[in-house]
Amino acid sequence: MPVARVEVKGLVKRFGKITAVDKLNLEVEDKRFVCLLGPSGCGKTTTLRMIAGLEVPDEGEIYIGDEMVNDLTPAERDVAMVFQFYALYPTLTVYDNLAFPLKAQKTSKSEVDRSVREVADILGVTKILQFKPDQLTPGESQRVAIGRAIIRRPHVYLLDEPLTNLDAKLRARMRAELKRLQKELGQTAIYVTHDQLEAMTMADKIAVMNQGLLQEYDTPENIYRHPNNLFVAGFIGSPAMNFLEGTLKEADGRLSLDSGEFQLDITEFRDLILKEAKSGEVILGIRPEHLSVSSKPSRKYAFQGEVYVVEPLGDQAILDFKIGNTVVRAIVPPSFKAEVGNRLWLSFSKDDFHIVDKATEKVIV
Amino acid sequence: MAGVRLNKVTKKTGTLCPVFDIDLEVADREFITLLAPSGSGKSTIMRMIAGLEVPDEGEIYIGDEMVNELTPAERDVAMVFQTYALYPHLTVHGNLASPLEAQKTSKDEIGSRVKDVADILGIASLLEKYPTQLSGGEMQRVAIGRAIIRRPRVYLLDEPLTNLDAKLRVHMRAELKRLQKELGQTMIYATHDELEALSMSDRIVVISNGRIVQSDTPKEIFENPKSLFVATFVGTPPMNLFECALSERKGQTLLESSVFKLNITGLAELIRSKASGNDFILGVRPSDLKIHAQKPSEECIEGDIYVLEPMGAVVVVDVKVGNELVKVKVPGSISLEPGTKVWLTFEKEKMHIFDKKTKEAVT
Numbered sequence: 001m002p003v004a005r006v007e008v009k010g011l012v013k014r015f016g017k018i019t020a021v022d023k024l025n026l027e028v029e030d031k032r033f034v035c036l037l038g039p040s041g042c043g044k045t046t047t048l049r050m051i052a053g054l055e056v057p058d059e060g061e062i063y064i065g066d067e068m069v070n071d072l073t074p075a076e077r078d079v080a081m082v083f084q085f086y087a088l089y090p091t092l093t094v095y096d097n098l099a100f101p102l103k104a105q106k107t108s109k110s111e112v113d114r115s116v117r118e119v120a121d122i123l124g125v126t127k128i129l130q131f132k133p134d135q136l137t138p139g140e141s142q143r144v145a146i147g148r149a150i151i152r153r154p155h156v157y158l159l160d161e162p163l164t165n166l167d168a169k170l171r172a173r174m175r176a177e178l179k180r181l182q183k184e185l186g187q188t189a190i191y192v193t194h195d196q197l198e199a200m201t202m203a204d205k206i207a208v209m210n211q212g213l214l215q216e217y218d219t220p221e222n223i224y225r226h227p228n229n230l231f232v233a234g235f236i237g238s239p240a241m242n243f244l245e246g247t248l249k250e251a252d253g254r255l256s257l258d259s260g261e262f263q264l265d266i267t268e269f270r271d272l273i274l275k276e277a278k279s280g281e282v283i284l285g286i287r288p289e290h291l292s293v294s295s296k297p298s299r300k301y302a303f304q305g306e307v308y309v310v311e312p313l314g315d316q317a318i319l320d321f322k323i324g325n326t327v328v329r330a331i332v333p334p335s336f337k338a339e340v341g342n343r344l345w346l347s348f349s350k351d352d353f354h355i356v357d358k359a360t361e362k363v364i365v
Numbered sequence: 366m367a368g369v370r371l372n373k374v375t376k377k378t379g380t381l382c383p384v385f386d387i388d389l390e391v392a393d394r395e396f397i398t399l400l401a402p403s404g405s406g407k408s409t410i411m412r413m414i415a416g417l418e419v420p421d422e423g424e425i426y427i428g429d430e431m432v433n434e435l436t437p438a439e440r441d442v443a444m445v446f447q448t449y450a451l452y453p454h455l456t457v458h459g460n461l462a463s464p465l466e467a468q469k470t471s472k473d474e475i476g477s478r479v480k481d482v483a484d485i486l487g488i489a490s491l492l493e494k495y496p497t498q499l500s501g502g503e504m505q506r507v508a509i510g511r512a513i514i515r516r517p518r519v520y521l522l523d524e525p526l527t528n529l530d531a532k533l534r535v536h537m538r539a540e541l542k543r544l545q546k547e548l549g550q551t552m553i554y555a556t557h558d559e560l561e562a563l564s565m566s567d568r569i570v571v572i573s574n575g576r577i578v579q580s581d582t583p584k585e586i587f588e589n590p591k592s593l594f595v596a597t598f599v600g601t602p603p604m605n606l607f608e609c610a611l612s613e614r615k616g617q618t619l620l621e622s623s624v625f626k627l628n629i630t631g632l633a634e635l636i637r638s639k640a641s642g643n644d645f646i647l648g649v650r651p652s653d654l655k656i657h658a659q660k661p662s663e664e665c666i667e668g669d670i671y672v673l674e675p676m677g678a679v680v681v682v683d684v685k686v687g688n689e690l691v692k693v694k695v696p697g698s699i700s701l702e703p704g705t706k707v708w709l710t711f712e713k714e715k716m717h718i719f720d721k722k723t724k725e726a727v728t
Contacts, residue, residue: 168601169601169602169603172601172602172603173690175674176671176672176674176681176683176690176692179672179674180671180672180683180703183703195531197676200674200675200676200677201674201675201676201681202674220675221675221698224675224677236677237677237678238531238532238535238677239535240532240535287677287678288678289677289678308539308543309539309542309543311538311539311542311563311564311565312563312564312583312584312587313560313563313564314559314563314583314587314599314600314650314652315587315600315650315651315652315653315694316652318539318564320539320543327536327539329539331678334584334587340546
């Protein structure tokens with residue numbers, strides 16, 4: 001199989017006065033699963049459609065393999081696209097829906113049959129080959145739609161929110177199936193989603209986009225542990241990272257962060273922060289799962305808060321604390337005893353928080 | 366303020382989602398959630414309490430009063446829907462004030478109540494804006510404000526957070542729970558989202574096909590589901606299930622499947638007393654399974670790592686056991702590669718056993 005890396009260079013797409021995609025550079029390596037992640041309107045779907053050949057870029061180049069494909073039609077690019085709304089032919093059986101892309105390529109009958117059965121087996125739809133689309137559950141329909149895409153064995157798969165219309169349980173199951181399928185097929189996949197959990201769980205690398213601009217492109221773990229700006233920090237993770245505004249204070253060679261409600265001595269990051277911070281206004285970011293809750297401080301860094309709401313969630317619980325006007329969430333085990341009004345310590349270690357410059361929104365620590 | 370009681374309420378005619386024999390008692394100041402997949406009848410129940418539908422049989426009480434014959438207005442309940450019905454031509458202030466104006470409340474009184482409600486909901490700075498200028502979360506807060514400003518006896522909220530994005534839903538969940546406690550009023554909340562139900566309610570009423578199948582605290586619903594339906598509906602990822610059967614060997618009772626053998630001699634009597642036959646389904650939550658790289662004992666389940674799903678704080682590990690995928694939730698990170706052989710164990714206190722035929726819990 002030819003190498004199917006995908007690269008876009010300086011890609012720009014404007015719709016009237018709006019720049020949907022702004023000077024995007026992105027390289028998707030061969031056989032990788034890359035997610036384009038962002039809120040609606042961030043440019044992720046426009047990017048995917050340009051790669052597919054369904055939109056023409058205003059500027060920039062698109063490469064599939066080593067070939068510049070800007071001037072190729074969608075069919076010539078040898079990509080397969082799966083949409084949120086599974087486009088199946090309602091009058092054809094599952095078998096014929098799967099066979100259709102091959103018949104269009106004039107593949108021999110025995111070859112078509114072999115391919116349909118193989119794909120049906122991979123996707124677990126063998127038993128429903130004689131069904132019509134209106135007899136299928138949404139999960140089955142989506143699997144058939146994916147089958148139609150993979151049966152041609154294209155170089156690159158482009159998937160646009162394929163799981164969005166499924167219910168939560170089915171989505172969780174299909175996530176694992178799709179990830180495994182991509183590894184088994186060993187083909188390049190570019191997957192568009194607004195769901196950070198899908199991106200985290202499935203992708204080799206995530207490209208986080210916002211307002212047409214690429215915010216960060218890295219592995220899920222790096223994006224989760226070392227987000228490089230406020231947007232990425234807040235977008236990845238659920239419940240979302242806690243943000244508390246504060247002011248830097250220097251005295252006697254020590255540096256502290258004053259939130260108005262508490263002070264944190266952050267002298268160990270003094271040089272870095274003073275070099276990078278554009279002003280004295282910063283945001284402290286800590287993930288709910290990195291806060292340890294107890295009656296006394298238990299780590300190097302800690303502040304106090306009063307329990308505002310207790311949210312049991314079965315195998316864990318969220319405690320909501322009110323710190324000034326900000327709600328800070330912490331994850332605790334389900335057996336944790338806490339009641340509204342309790343004053344408790346929230347402790348965390350040096351690897352578990354971020355300092356963000358308020359003006360530039362860049363993560364400093 | 367008042368409790369709500371439904372006595373053998375049935376509604377079969379004129380609805381796509383019928384309900385049968387609903388017995389429900391909501392205490393004064395209680396936050397109760399009707400949890401069910403869509404189309405199971407929870408909205409039918411809400412609409413009957415509100416007076417928007419008439420039951421075929423049974424009585425509905427608010428406080429001590431039987432309200433079957435009362436109009437919605439006479440019942441003094443407030444309902445908030447999934448799609449927030451705001452007047453587009455009125456400001457937020459006008460929208461909040463309109464239920465009071467309809468009651469001919471004095472102007473001063475209206476002014477002070479609007480201010481109070483706006484403060485509680487954090488929308489004081491939006492009072493002069495129009496609905497089209499608001500975000501989804503702001504609109505929903507105004508809709509809730511319109512409901513609470515009248516200080517009705519009972520609040521009915523039907524999927525009020527469903528149209529909000531995930532982050533805002535998490536935020537509003539906590540705010541609504543806090544608000545209900547501060548107002549100290551009875552709230553009946555309908556949702557299909559198990560996390561909303563678990564996190565907010567004093568008590569959850571699970572409904573399936575128009576019937577109540579379990580009514581308990583969130584902790585009980587999660588830890589002791591009485592049926593396979595409740596067990597799999599509540600919890601993400603859902604509980605793992607294994608088909609199995611009881612067998613006797615050398616005076617011991619074993620729970621046996623193609624992938625494990627468990628000695629459950631101590632539980633045998635209890636199980637047999639409740640079982641309809643010899644076939645069972647064992648359920649274990651993903652968070653109650655442990656993964657071992659070496660075989661830890663005889664009582665374990667062998668499988669291969671199929672996919673790792675890192676989620677940040679936790680990783681869901683999909684393990685292929687026979688032809689089934691078993692999901693295991695582990696904290697932090699894991700250094701095992703797909704294809705690696707692993708063994709799964711769980712504490713017997715954490716297992717759930719269901720009768721395969723009746724789908725009811727037997728432990």
